[in-house]
Amino acid sequence: MIITFKQLRRLVMPLMASAICFALPAISSAAEAGEQAEKAEHGISLHAVKLVEFGHGFAITNSMVVTWIVALGIIIFARIATRNIQDVPEGAQNFWEWLVEGLYTFLEGVIGHHLVRKTFWFFATIFIFILFTNWFGLIPGVGTLGWGPGEGSLSIAHVDKPLLRGVNADLNMTFAMAIIFFACWIVWALQENGPGGFILHIFGPKGNTTGLLKVLMIVVFLIVGVLEVVSILFRPVSLSFRLFGNVYAGENMLEAMATLIQNPPWLRMVTSPLIPIPFYFLELLVGIVQALVFMLLTAVFTLLICQHEEKGHH
Amino acid sequence: MAPLLAEIGGNIHIGLAALGAALGVGFIGMKASEAVGRNPGAATQILVQAILSTAFAEGIVFFAIYLAH
Numbered sequence: 001m002i003i004t005f006k007q008l009r010r011l012v013m014p015l016m017a018s019a020i021c022f023a024l025p026a027i028s029s030a031a032e033a034g035e036q037a038e039k040a041e042h043g044i045s046l047h048a049v050k051l052v053e054f055g056h057g058f059a060i061t062n063s064m065v066v067t068w069i070v071a072l073g074i075i076i077f078a079r080i081a082t083r084n085i086q087d088v089p090e091g092a093q094n095f096w097e098w099l100v101e102g103l104y105t106f107l108e109g110v111i112g113h114h115l116v117r118k119t120f121w122f123f124a125t126i127f128i129f130i131l132f133t134n135w136f137g138l139i140p141g142v143g144t145l146g147w148g149p150g151e152g153s154l155s156i157a158h159v160d161k162p163l164l165r166g167v168n169a170d171l172n173m174t175f176a177m178a179i180i181f182f183a184c185w186i187v188w189a190l191q192e193n194g195p196g197g198f199i200l201h202i203f204g205p206k207g208n209t210t211g212l213l214k215v216l217m218i219v220v221f222l223i224v225g226v227l228e229v230v231s232i233l234f235r236p237v238s239l240s241f242r243l244f245g246n247v248y249a250g251e252n253m254l255e256a257m258a259t260l261i262q263n264p265p266w267l268r269m270v271t272s273p274l275i276p277i278p279f280y281f282l283e284l285l286v287g288i289v290q291a292l293v294f295m296l297l298t299a300v301f302t303l304l305i306c307q308h309e310e311k312g313h314h
Numbered sequence: 315m316a317p318l319l320a321e322i323g324g325n326i327h328i329g330l331a332a333l334g335a336a337l338g339v340g341f342i343g344m345k346a347s348e349a350v351g352r353n354p355g356a357a358t359q360i361l362v363q364a365i366l367s368t369a370f371a372e373g374i375v376f377f378a379i380y381l382a383h
Contacts, residue, residue, distance in 0.1 A: 110362055238373050245376040293369045296362060 044143065044251055048170040049161050062162055063170035066142065070133045070167065103127060110296065111303040119302055122184055126177065127295040130168065134247060134287030137166025138280065143251060168247040168290075171240060178236035181298045185305065192306040201305060202228050239297060246290050250283045331378035338371035 048061035081092035089097050103124050108116045136142065146162035167173050189198050203225035205217040257276040261268055346364035350357050 106358070109358060238377075241376045241380060242369060242373050245379065246372075289365070293365055296365055297369055300366060 044169070044248070044255060046248075048165050048172070051161075051163070061170070061172075062146075062165040063167050063173060066133065066136060066164050067167050067173065069164075070136050071129070074128065074132060099128070100124060107295075107299060111299050115303065115306055119184075119188060119299075122181070123295050123299050126181070126298065127291050130177075130243070130291035130294055131288060133167035134291060135284065137169065137247065137251065138283055138287070142166060143255075166247055166251055168243050169251050171244045174240035174243040175236065177243075177294075178239040181239070181301075182236050185298075185302055188302055189305040192308075198305075202232075235301060239294065243290055243294055246286055250279075250286055254279055254283065328375070328378045331375045335372050335375045338374075339368050342367045342371065 048063040050059040050061050051065065052060040077092065078096060081096045085093060104116065104120060107120060107123055111119070142164040143162045143166065144159060145164065146159040148159040148161065189201075193201055203222055205214070205221040207217070209217050254276050257279050258272045260275055261271045342364050346360050349360045353360075
């Protein structure tokens with residue numbers, strides 16, 4: 001498909017407009033920052049800030065609030081779009097059909113016809129949720145509106161306690177998603193292979209060998225199985241760290257770019273909204289790529305354990 | 315020279331991990347583009363392979379970061 005210049009401009013203009021909108025609140029925050037802005041340079045805290053504490057370790061953190069907002073938004077949007085289903089879709093219904101159908105055909109190409117019918121609900125949910133939470137975290141105000149040590153009316157030197165925080169910039173959330181996948185993975189593996197087949201799939205010898213070589217292969221694949229168990233147990237850790245690391249690093253980078261130039265104050269007011277703009281494009285890309293990576297990795301892990309050698313891959 | 319090297323220390327292993335991961339991601343991107351150029355019809359499968367390999371390559375940096383402390 002060839003995209004003409006006009007089409008390209010039509011695609012790019014709204015993006016540019018939204019990027020400039022993203023950057024606008026930075027002007028006001030830079031104006032408010034005052035002389036003590038140097039304090040803000042140490043970046044975002046590693047853990048989500050507790051907004052309401054109930055005691056006994058229970059609390060509502062700012063990333064939980066964003067989780068609920070995004071989940072509620074997706075649910076309401078989906079309900080409204082599918083309330084009055086037409087034969088010829090348009091508007092919101094068309095958007096959801098395009099998204100779900102696109103995901104379905106894409107996943108069918110990766111993990112096959114049989115598995116996609118059984119596991120599509122999980123992968124589609126994970127992809128849509130991670131994508132929208134990543135992009136929600138880019139909306140200006142997330143991570144910048146909140147409470148902090150004040151000096152006079154409406155003047156905050158540095159926001160310690162943001163009201164909202166990017167969901168995947170909280171390791172609890174990414175680890176929870178990885179653990180849910182791990183539980184699903186075990187259930188699917190047991191359903192597809194049976195308990196014996198599951199053990200055999202991990203520890204059993206592969207390939208056709210006979211005689212003494214077969215005995216050797218059994219020993220070798222037993223040791224390989226131990227290695228495989230370690231790698232399987234490490235998967236939730238690597239899945240959650242990868243998503244958390246990417247999103248958290250992105251938020252830190254945007255903050256660093258917004259506070260790059262501190263003096264003189266007039267230059268700070270000009271550069272703090274302008275410098276992060278290219279990085280906003282990068283973060284939009286990272287948001288979709290990380291959602292894709294999480295979905296693809298989980299899908300491939302599922303495929304690897306559910307694949308049957310004798311049937312071949314179809 | 316020795317005090318200077320001691321000063322450098324710190325998180326140098328994160329830098330090395332980032333260097334390796336960046337090289338890895340670059341190689342994956344290069345080969346993926348070459349593959350798509352040779353066989354544009356297989357673009358989707360190549361994208362899947364490339365994204366998976368990229369994820370594994372960049373995961374190294376995060377392990378290096380978290381093992382730093």
